[in-house]
Amino acid sequence: MVTKQFTGSPDDADLRRADSLAREIFSDVANKWALLIIEALGDRTLRFIELRNDVEGISHKMLTQNLRMLERYGLVERKVYPTVPPRVEYTLTEPGRALRATVDGMCGWTHRYLGHIEAARRRFDA
Amino acid sequence: MVTKQFTGSPDDADLRRADSLAREIFSDVANKWALLIIEALGDRTLRFIELRNDVEGISHKMLTQNLRMLERYGLVERKVYPTVPPRVEYTLTEPGRALRATVDGMCGWTHRYLGHIEAARRRFDA
């Protein structure tokens, strides 16, 4: 559960603060592009372009936006080589790798239930 | 990994189809509202209004939209009692519960790394 109940007892102001923060993080991270980027990175170190190619369908803008967000949260590390042309590499941090484990779970789930889901959808659309 | 490489060998048309389907499902399901709904449902059976109250900040429209989508994919079961006023109950199906397990993981991750993330964010914002 991401959000807990507000009990009103003294001194759980901190708990509510933590919860709203947790909710904020969850809402930011739980979007397809962020998760696909994390999944694409895996345990590799990739350049911007490589990520762009690996995450199918993502635009330049979406990639930078999400990378900034993930960097801000400390989930990816951004390493800049001051060469010409510039070279920027992205790697998952420890928290990022921990999250990746759960994303792997989601990907696994997707493939495992592909059949169920496709069948359910056909049934529903009828 | 959600998408696999296209090798060009004969007969993996099926694989590519499955992959694009997996990607579609992933993209639909990996959004905050869907995941928060799944998490809110847990192993309970909830009415529309109850879900509305439990998933903080969700609008009537988003809730119905996402519930339709989840129902279409066979992740939630929708039970209608033809009374006045109507009573509609939602429950996770088996695939839904399986997905929930991974969502639980994400929520756990969020709380576990709250400190790391908050600190990283402060550092970044400076």
Next chain:
DNA sequence: CCGAATCCACAACGATACTG
């Protein structure tokens, strides 16, 4: 109570162009 439909404000997104 639940759901669908309408309206429309605003954010998201893609495309493009420009800088280092």
Next chain:
DNA sequence: CAGTATCGTTGTGGATTCGG
């Protein structure tokens, strides 16, 4: 190559209303 900014379009999502 990587990043930012701008612009125009699309579409998301909230508010509201009506119907079952």
